[in-house]
Amino acid sequence: MAEIKKSGIITICGRPNVGKSTLTNALVGEKVAIVTNKPQTTRNRICGVRTRGESQFVFVDTPGLHKARTRLGDYMVNVVKESVADVDAVMLLVEPIPNVGGPEEQLIARMKKLSCPAVLVINKVDTLDKKEKLLEVIQTYEQVHQFQAVVPISAKTGEGVDELLDVLESYLPQGPQLFPEDMTSDQPERQMMAEILREKLLLCLDKEIPHGTAVEITRFAERDDEVVEVEATIYCEKNSHKGIIIGKGGSMLKKVSTLARQDMERFMGTKVYLQTWVKVKENWRDNPAAIQNFGYKGDKA
Incomplete structure (x- = not known):
């Protein structure tokens, strides 16, 4: 190199x-x-x-x-x-x-x-x-x-x-290496898992519903057999939205979770065992504590 x-x-x-x-x-x-x-x-x-x-x-x-x-x-x-x-x-x-x-x-x-x-x-x-x-x-x-x-x-x-x-x-100044040469992002793996799941919500759901969702990774662990266990909670703003995200007989949540797991496995380069739950947190987008809790820290970029 x-x-x-x-x-x-x-x-x-x-x-x-x-x-x-x-x-x-x-x-x-x-x-x-x-x-x-x-x-x-x-x-x-x-x-x-x-x-x-x-x-x-x-x-x-x-x-x-x-x-x-x-x-x-x-x-x-x-x-x-x-x-x-x-x-x-x-x-x-x-x-x-x-x-x-x-x-x-x-x-x-x-x-x-x-x-x-x-x-x-x-x-x-x-x-x-x-x-x-x-x-x-x-x-x-x-x-x-x-x-x-x-x-x-x-x-x-x-x-x-x-x-x-x-x-x-031509605009790069003279300077040392800022990140390891094999690194492609500053995002922690845990955050990337949350973002991948949120992407699938945006792709699969209509209108305003996906914009009112947030994802919290509550467990991220690598087993001895190299399978990564991910537990995620999807938050939405209304009970009616929760029903739509879960879908009839859990069909929508299964579709979202399957698409997310496939992408997570590509990203991690190993098998991923994903479990997802859906909870309601009303008006979280206007709640500073909730915004911060979901990783939008509000500190200077």
Whole structure:
């Protein structure tokens, strides 16, 4: 392994559902952040680590900047704003639409104050029927901010991801290795198990119900036969939601748990024995103690 000579922290920011977690996983080379097609999937700041040659990148995946409606929403917005500070570069991830919206304007204003290198990353270029539309998007954004670089990509297909890494490498300062070379995330395994289960709730449930869920891992232990035992409690905000999460004869909870267990086994590289329960904790998203208890600490990112 080459000696690390450059290392740095790079934040990925943007509006909800623009593809930040998909891009984080593509840049790291494996799944470190949960991904769904629902906004506000990411609640916490997640670090993905990529060691390439003599460089180590630390990517900070953040929640989408949105209008907060709960205390949890306030926390998520605060995470975004703080994650743009004290970093070596910022990527503003946008869709290929020639319009600068409110969330983008707020993030650009933050970047201007901090004066750190900013890269405009135009995602979902695989959805464009005419590539000339890219020029329109670039010109629109160049009118509001002078980005150091503009890179069109598709986080989903991987198009442009290597070129983006090359661009970002030029902004890494001289510095030592920040994480062990085989490490891809700063998330503890226990937290990753909770996030995987929450991802499956978001994928399987409709409307507001999955956004009102939280997952607590109450047991995480490795047996002598290398099977990992995971016990998890899913919290929701209403009794009616509890019935929907469990499903008729337990069918929905079984489906969610099976999908989660399969992903947990891929992540851990071993068999996982998963047990899940569902409990009601009314209005937990507006309860500071509950928010903190579920791992959203509210400390500076």
